[in-house]
Each structure stands twice: as structure tokens, then as C-alpha cells.
Amino acid sequence: MSNDRWLVVLPTYNEADNISSVCSAVLEADPDLHVLVVDDASPDGTAEVVEQLACDDPRVHLMVRLNQRGRGSAGAAGFGWAVHHGFDGVVEMDADGSHCPDHVRDLIGQAREGYDVVIGSRLVAGGADHRRSRSRRWLTRVSNAYARIALGVEVRDCNSGFRAWTRRALQTTDAAHAKSVGPAIVHELLLRAKRSKLRIAEVPIKFVERERGESKLGFFTLVRGMLSVASLRLSRPAVNAAMPADSDRSPTVVLR
Template identity: 35%
Template sequence: MTDEKALIVIPTYNESDNIGLLVPEIYKVVPNVEVLVVDDSSPDGTANCVKALSEKYSGVHLLSRGKKQGLGKAYISGFRWALERGYEYIFEMDADFSHDPAYLPDFLAAIRENDLVLGSRYKNGVNVINWPMSRLMLSYCANMIFTRIIAGLPFTDSTGGFKCFRKKVLQSLNLNKIGSSGYSFQIEVNYLAWKKGFRIAEIPIIFTDRKRGESKMSTRIIREAMILLWKLRLRSLIHRNG
């Protein structure tokens, strides 16, 4: 564990079954980090669970937003909150236990030599547990074929949401201009960091499907990602030609 301040940003929508279990697991592994839960006024009372946690763990913070506006917008407010307070390492992590806190030390080790560390489900084969074949095929093709071929990204997992940024990467992004909300938010941020020449590493993670709570995956999210890939392709072509 490094001495610099690390913040784990966790967006939540109806994660009251998970968040109260996840935070203690995080603190067992990395006691010195802080946690910011960005909740979009979940009807299931997730925010109350976070308030109770913050009484027990002084490093737990809650950022409440008025209504559900998608993952991307939640992360952008979380990033702004983190930058205003000077955290050096800023994590993205899901609340649903798909991202095992046991990997947090691996990220902290890798970020010492890098500016952005991506947790990859596909770096060492396929490490996804309990997803239906259709969902796995969609994710695998999106990452290993579409993002690499259409947008030219050199990563094995560009849509994953378990990652760690150095502060300077987020400071360099124009957060107002990031328009994506679903998985394409992850692709867009990776693309922008890669184009700026930051050092980006992937570490292998095993991803497990959620056991509790409901999925927010939708066809709208998939459509948004496909449109973004072609936009990025176009953007690369325009920049290449002057």
C-alpha cells in the first residue's frame, strides 16, 4: 500500500443488498483507502445503508444525486468530488461483488508504475463466472473484436468497470465533454487516456456475475456503445488526416 490517498468510487442504484456487505470486505483488504458511494436516490434506500456505514467507517462518504442518470454521469460527479479533494489514486468499482476487493492491492501495486490500470476479464483467457453464454459472447466480442478493430484500442477489456486512475489522468480529461452513460463511458475514458499517451496497464481479474440485486444492462446501453465505437473511428481518421 502506498502512502498517497486512494479513493474507491462506487456508483449505486438499488444496491442496498450489496453495499453493506461490500464496504467491510474492502476495509479488510485495504484499511487505508476511502470510499465514495455515488447514489442516484435509489428507491431501495441504498443511501441510508451508506450513512450507517459512514458512522462506522470514517473514510466512507456519500454523494447523493437527484435521479437515475446512468453510470457515466455518476462517475463524472464522483471524479469531480475526488479531484476537489486531492486523492492521488481514484478507483472505479461496482457495488455488486462482480469486482472482488481481493484485487485492490494488485491495482495499487500496478498503479505505481502506470497512470491507469484496467482490470481485464479477458487478459488470461476468459475469466467470467456465471454469465449466460449470450451475455459473455456480447462482452467478449465487444472487447476482443469491436473495440480493437473499429476504434483501434489495444486493450483486452475496454468495457470493464474495475480500474484505477492516477489523478493526473482525470485532470487531463474534459469531464464536461464525456457524453456516454453506459458501458461506452468506460470505452470513451480509456480511449481519451490512451490518445493522450498515458501509461496504461491491464491486470487479470476474475469477474463473477452479481448474486444479489438487479442488473441495469439494456439494449439502449449496447446501442450507445456501438455508436460510440464508430464515432471514435471517425475521430481517429479525421485526426490522422490533419
């Protein structure tokens, strides 16, 4: 038994068809977990679905960002919210069904064993990438090899957006103030974690193809993200200090 409080952060853009089942599965996985959905005013009504879920369960929270778009900055906003609200750790994961909620406990379990950052990995023994597209699986392997070398880390799955962060790790890396707006945040924060000498672990996950809705990660976003990896290594280390409370850069509505 552990008394620490963990928050699962789910960034969403047009996930109205997925968000209910993902939220329910996360909440069922562990009765002590809370969920924060960070939605960028999705036109498909994702926030309205979550509002209803929040009415039925006090463990569901919703942040709607009115003037911002980005998987990365949405996650960062969730990190800031978690620290501000006193959570002991955060699991960030996709809300499209690709990241299986059953793995949340594995990630938190490793963090409780003493790791600061725990990465859900497709590329360690026991992990798997069940996407149908061979080209996407191939791209994952190649881009990971590149990211590993460019960042100088030993992590196998540098691209994974399924990660657990202890409160200490969030504060040490100042994760709420990551610069990357898009998916490149995974590399930026990994580098910050490495530079801060945090203990990083990987646990195997089975990554599955989303069944409903569409990927928002276009080819050019992917290429831009990969190009930014090399420049990250050359960047100056972020100065780490105690994290300021709320870090929002634009109007945000926190409904619950």
C-alpha cells in the same frame, strides 16, 4: 509502504442488498482506502444504508444525485470529487459483487509501478468471466473485439468498468467531464487516455455473476453503447487542461 491516498468510487442504483458487504470488503482490503458511493437516489434505500456505514466509519463517503441517472456520469462525478478532495488516485468498480475487492490492491499496485490507467481485465492471462450466461460472455468477447478495432487500442478488455486512475490521468483526460452518461464512458475515457498517450496496463480479474439485485444494463443500452464507439473515434479530441474543482450538472447532496 506508500503515502498516497486512494479513493474507491462505487456507483449505485438499487444496491441496498450489496453495498454493505462490498464497502466492508473494500475497506478491509486496505486500511488506507476511502470509499465514495455515488447513488442516484435509489428507491430501494441504498443511500440510507451507506449513511449508516458513514456514521460508523469516517472512510465512507456518500454522494446522492437527485436528478441524474447513469453509470457513466455517476463515475465522472466521483472522479471530480476525488480530485477536489486531494486524492492521488481512484479505483472505480461496480457495487454489485461482480468486481472482487481483493483485486483493488492489484490495480493500485500497478499504478504505483508507474502506470496511469490500470484496467481490471477478464481477457488477459489469469483473468476470467464466471457469469452463468454464455450469451453474456460471448457478447463481452465480440463487443470487445469490436471496441478494440473501433478505438484503435491494444487493450483486451475495453468494456471493463473496474479501473484505477492516477490523479494525473484523471486530470489529463478531464475524466470528470466525460460526455457519456451511461456505460459507454469506459470507451470514451479509454480513447482520451490513448490520445493523451497515458501508460495503460491490464491486470487479470475474476468477474463473477451478481448474486443479489438486478442488472440495470438493458440490451438496448448495450447496443446504443456499442454504436457510439465508432462515433467516438471520429470525434474531436477533448481539450485537456487542469480540471476544475466541482463539475456537477444537477443538484447533488454530498452528505459526508
